Amino acid sequence: MDLFALPPLALLLDLTTQGLLALTDALTPLAGGLAAALAVVAVTLVVRLILIPVGISQARAEQTRARLAPRLRVLQERWRKNPERLQRETMQLYRDENTSPAAGCLPLLAQAPIVGILYAVFLHPTVGGHANTLLTHDLLGVPLGRSLIGALTSGTMDAMTLAVFAGIVVVIAGVAELTRRLLRPATDPSGPAWMTGMVGVLQFTTAVVALFVPLAAALYLTVTTVWTLGQRLLLRRRYPLPA
Template structure:
């Protein structure tokens, strides 16, 4: 069920879409036919800028988890046969350090409505009972409402579509790979090997998603991925992880 069928969310989606269309119209004299794509990039950057405090909170939480990880491993080893005692000792450790085990999670959840609304604008072909005018615009001749998979399955995948989507996917993969190399999280020796494999591969799923969603959403994903890389690199310098 589409949550944006709920009247209050329908209204929010309609307002957000109208705002995007108005921004596109304002940019048209400056950038011409790429106005809608530029509007998508601009709004994505504005939203990511507003969510910088969330990134700071996550960086602090990552630093805290890394700092406490050795002591948590000791507790797990000592009380592995007594789950209740392990739980008490773990919570006591967090209390002693004056931190919450959920640190970084609540801000992440708080950003979900904002990101979800923006993403919904790019995914809905109709808004308020009418065609989503934003998706009727194009980037280099590729409609913002067209997805690569839809083009392939319908036999309408022209060279331009392949180049545009291929470029965005390449940007996403490149940014994710740099993130993996530069910001590799500490590995918990006690964790199963498969968890490390999944953790390393999961970020690349963004590139797969970009193949299935409309071009506007794929553009949003590419910009977000690059922003996240730059932001995390800067915050890692501000909140470095303890050396092993």
Template sequence: MNLFDLPPLSALLDFASTGLSALTALLDPVAGTAAAAAAIVAVTLLVRALLIPVGVAQARAEQTRARLAPRLAELRRRHRADPERLQRETMELYRREGASPVAGCLPLLAQAPIIGLLYAVFLHPTIAGHPNTLLEETLLGVPLGSGLVPSLTSGALDPAAFLVIGTLVVLIAAVGELTRRLFRPATPLVPEGAPAGMPMAGMLGMLQFATAAVALFVPLAAGLYLLVTVSWTLGQRLVLRRLFPTPV
């Protein structure tokens, strides 16, 4: 069963498709054949601008975690022989201070519905009973509805698609790695000796590369959204680090 056959989701898909088509037509005199790609970039920037408060909350949480570093170190020293107690005391400290070990995940999680909607828009040949003209739009000659892995498995992958989508995936991974290196937590998000069932630090580190992996499977349109959003994330965090410096 296709979830987008349900009336509420079908209406949402039609609204997204109509809005994106209208924005593409508006940008056509300026962007030409890349108008649809420019529309996706514009939508991404709008979404990220709306999520600035989430980014500020994330920066404040990172500042709090850095401030708590000495107390976390003391907890690790005191409860080194009792991993369960150590984990419980650490999470209790985060709770009292209003910090979250997973604050870095919030912007990406908040955007998941947008990425899913973009994926659906460029997946359906017909929407609300009319042809999906967005599938005819291209970026550098590559249809915005094409994906690297789907095209490869269907035997429809051509050199242009491989080059454009492959470059986009590499750029997403490069920006993610740069972000990870610049904003590596000063203290472990999970205390030393904690059970393996809670690998927060590893999860946050791998999250950057998971975005590039997702771009391998989704349409080029959704991959473009991901590239713009990870680039925005890097720039925003650089700015917020100056506004909310973490103690050394």
């Protein structure tokens, strides 16, 4: 079932699509054929600005996890043979510090409706009973509604489609590698050992996702990835992790 078929969500989807089209029309005299792609980039930047408080909350939570990590390791060593006691002591530590293992998660979930509606615009070929004309606009000749995998399976692959998506994947993967090198994640030692390695791998999953989604969504992912790295670097200075 498509949730965006429900009247309230369908209306929100239609309004968001019309807003992006209006912005495209406004940018057309200045940007010409690049207007729709620039509209996607501009809206993405606005969304990231709105979500700055979420980033701050996550940075604080990451700092707290890193600060508590040595004490969590002590608890794990002391109570490793008593999982129930370990759980109680761990939760008590979080309560004493006026925080929780889920700190930073709720603000992250709060952004889901905003991000979700944008992705819905990029993924729905029809909106409000009519064609989503935003996706018929293009970037360097590649329709915003085309995905790399879709082009491969439908036989519409061409050199420009390959080049545009290759550029997007290179940027996203490059930012992921910089993130891995420059931003050491704060891990919870009470969690499973494989989690640390999984965090590093997940950095690169966005590049894979970009191959399957329409170009408009891939642009959103690219801008978001670059913004997130810059924001996290700035916030790491404000909320540094313990050495």
